[in-house]
Amino acid sequence: MASQPHVVIFPYMAQGHTLPLLDLSKAFSRIGVKVTIITTPLNEPSIQTYITKNHHIHLKVIPFPCVDDLPKGCENTSHLPSMDFLVPFMYATKGLQLPFHQVLQDMSNSDEGLPLCVISDFFLGWTLDTCRSFEIPRLIFHGMGVLSMAICKTVWVHAPHMTAASDSEPLHLPGLNLPFTLSTAELPETLRTPNHDDRFSKFVSEVGQADVESWGIIVNSFLELEQPHVKSFESFYQNGAKAWCLGPLLLYNELEKIPDQYPTATCMKWLTEQAMPASVIYVSFGTQADVSDTQLDEVAFGLETSGYSFLWVVRSSTWCLPKGLEERIRNKGLIVSGWVDQRRILGHRSTGGFLSHCGWNSVLESLSIGVPILAWPMMAEQSLNAKLVVDGFGAGVKIPMESGLEAEHQVIGRKAICQGVRELMGGKKASYVRERAQALGRAGTRAVQEDGSSHETLRKLIDTLSAAQN
Numbered sequence: 001m002a003s004q005p006h007v008v009i010f011p012y013m014a015q016g017h018t019l020p021l022l023d024l025s026k027a028f029s030r031i032g033v034k035v036t037i038i039t040t041p042l043n044e045p046s047i048q049t050y051i052t053k054n055h056h057i058h059l060k061v062i063p064f065p066c067v068d069d070l071p072k073g074c075e076n077t078s079h080l081p082s083m084d085f086l087v088p089f090m091y092a093t094k095g096l097q098l099p100f101h102q103v104l105q106d107m108s109n110s111d112e113g114l115p116l117c118v119i120s121d122f123f124l125g126w127t128l129d130t131c132r133s134f135e136i137p138r139l140i141f142h143g144m145g146v147l148s149m150a151i152c153k154t155v156w157v158h159a160p161h162m163t164a165a166s167d168s169e170p171l172h173l174p175g176l177n178l179p180f181t182l183s184t185a186e187l188p189e190t191l192r193t194p195n196h197d198d199r200f201s202k203f204v205s206e207v208g209q210a211d212v213e214s215w216g217i218i219v220n221s222f223l224e225l226e227q228p229h230v231k232s233f234e235s236f237y238q239n240g241a242k243a244w245c246l247g248p249l250l251l252y253n254e255l256e257k258i259p260d261q262y263p264t265a266t267c268m269k270w271l272t273e274q275a276m277p278a279s280v281i282y283v284s285f286g287t288q289a290d291v292s293d294t295q296l297d298e299v300a301f302g303l304e305t306s307g308y309s310f311l312w313v314v315r316s317s318t319w320c321l322p323k324g325l326e327e328r329i330r331n332k333g334l335i336v337s338g339w340v341d342q343r344r345i346l347g348h349r350s351t352g353g354f355l356s357h358c359g360w361n362s363v364l365e366s367l368s369i370g371v372p373i374l375a376w377p378m379m380a381e382q383s384l385n386a387k388l389v390v391d392g393f394g395a396g397v398k399i400p401m402e403s404g405l406e407a408e409h410q411v412i413g414r415k416a417i418c419q420g421v422r423e424l425m426g427g428k429k430a431s432y433v434r435e436r437a438q439a440l441g442r443a444g445t446r447a448v449q450e451d452g453s454s455h456e457t458l459r460k461l462i463d464t465l466s467a468a469q470n
Contacts, residue, residue: 005116005462006034008107010100012121013043013064013093014077016361017143017289020220021119022050023249026140027448027458029056030252034222038103040064040096042075044301052466060103065095075383078287087199097126104134116465119218125207128214137215137465139244144360146219146226146243147392148384150176150233155191156208157236175232180391188295188381212237216461220247220364222447222454225393225440244461248368250343250361251448263336264344267311270334271350278434281374282345283312283423285357289378293319295411302417304329308425311351313340317443346371352434353424355399358385370441372433374424376412395436 009025011018027034035057039047044061051057064075069088074080080089108114117137120127131138142149156171170181184192217237223230223245234243274280283303285291291299296319303310304325310333320446321335328336342362345351346369354366355374358378363385366373373396375386389396399420424430448453 003033003112004034005466006036006112007465008036008038008104008115008118009281010038010118010120010124010127011031011141012123012171013040013075013089016359017121017123017141018043018047019301020143020247020249020361021121021141022047023120023253024218024220025051025057025312026251027246027249028462029054031459031462032056033161033462034058035061038062038100039441042073042079061094061385062099062103065092067092067095075318081287083290087203090200090203093124094126096124097130100127101130101133104130104136108134116462116469117215122211123207125210128210137468139216139218140211140214143181143220143387144381145221145363145388146233147178147388148360148381149219150236151178151182151384152188152191152237152381153233155187156408175235177228177232180387182384182387186188186383186387188383189379212241213239214241215239216241217243219245220249220360221245222247222444223457224443224447224453230231244457246454246458246461248364248444248448248454250365250370251445263313263338264341266334267334267340267345271311271345271348274350277349279425280309280311280350281306281353281355281425282342282371283310283355284340284342284362285376286359286362287315287380289357291316291378292411297322298411298414299417300329301327302414303333303421305414305418306421306425308421309333310349310421311336311345313337313342317432330354343369353421355421355424358382358389360385363389364444367393367437367440368444370434370438372424372430372437375402375419376400376420393436393440395440396433396434397427 006029009021011021025037028035037047037057038060040063041061044059048059048447070085070092071081074089076084077086077089080086106112114134114136116420117139118127118131118140119141122140122142128138153175154176158174168185170183211420230243238288268421271280296316300322303312312333312335314335314337343365346354353374354371355376356362356366358375359382363373373389375390375396376399377383377386386398392400397420399412400416401410446452
């Protein structure tokens with residue numbers, strides 16, 4: 001009898017990078033593949049909660065290294081006192097290489113033997129050398145969509161913005177057929193810097209080299225969404241590496257009943273009390289964006305002025321509601337802090353829109369559930385995701401902001417926020433963007449079902465890896 005197929009998954013220690021890979025582990029387990037997830041002690045409890053009822057998924061814990069320029073107890077980007085520690089954190093992960101090597105060595109010495117492959121995050125580029133030493137294929141996970149990755153790679157390699165007449169002129173990106181016009185001003189800030197001599201850029205260059213030399217790429221997207229851009233994206237890789245579109249990964253994870261605890265249960269109860277379906281705008285800016293107290297004030301006044309009901313997740317230890325506002329919004333809005341189950345909130349019948357930073361996970365969660373997006377990109381490749389949602393898919397509208405300036409460097413006024421909310425929830429485009437989001441949601445659901453594009457790609461991946469091992 002053939003042994004059970006086995007893959008190793010090694011997520012980068014950040015919520016937005018880990019959750020999709022936990023969803024992927026559920027996808028593998030559905031088709032009878034054993035999964036070993038590698039993590040560190042302080043990340044173990046949250047992952048264990050997520051996989052506890054699945055006997056195909058196992059956890060291997062390795063120690064996180066102690067380094068001088070990182071506070072003790074920081075084993076996840078959510079533990080960092082500020083984003084100033086992000087680059088030291090990235091470099092610290094290199095210290096996981098020896099214990100990772102030992103994990104594979106122990107597997108090699110066991111009766112079960114080595115896995116079919118290792119799927120590791122883009123930022124864990126050193127895993128390639130270890131995989132090579134055991135002759136195991138390494139697949140990369142970026143946590144981004146196909147088109148955003150293709151744009152970033154094209155700009156990094158070709159620097160086409162040097163040929164544009166000005167920051168506002170449309171760029172020509174070699175080999176890419178964009179569904180929208182794109183200017184230098186709309187590129188992520190890290191791609192607009194003239195040189196790449198800083199520590200972050202050097203780290204990205206290093207892991208980027210390991211990226212292009214890897215066996216393949218796992219993409220949290222689906223062909224019906226981004227197929228026109230797959231070939232362009234694959235052209236950056238060596239040795240015929242393929243991009244395996246397996247998403248939306250969140251749809252492989254069946255939501256289980258949650259304990260009656262704050263704040264998610266409070267949110268669900270409040271949403272259920274709203275009389276009208278699709279009447280509430282959900283507001284969240286992710287886990288990594290630093291939003292100033294001044295900006296949070298403007299959001300609060302903008303939401304109030306819009307006249308629409310809102311559910312807002314605030315992640316700030318310093319901000320409090322402006323005086324008098326709490327009383328005025330008492331029956332119109334709910335503000336909570338801490339982690340909430342975003343997928344449940346988006347899936348509630350009362351939720352009609354999502355004011356989002358446009359991280360790729362949030363984009364996929366919203367569109368997979370059929371909820372249109374009010375796009376407010378703040379960092380990284382979020383500006384590209386926002387362009388794709390609004391101009392490419394027609395499934396959202398964008399908050400007006402100053403061109404060429406990252407959202408984290410400007411304060412968006414209450415008037416612009418109010419205008420955006422009204423446009424998404426009840427403006428001329430409201431019906432159209434909702435229909436587009438719902439159509440994409442139906443396509444995403446079909447993709448992960450039996451005979452769907454992502455489901456078939458998942459099976460083909462395991463068959464290809466199994467044939468290569470035998």
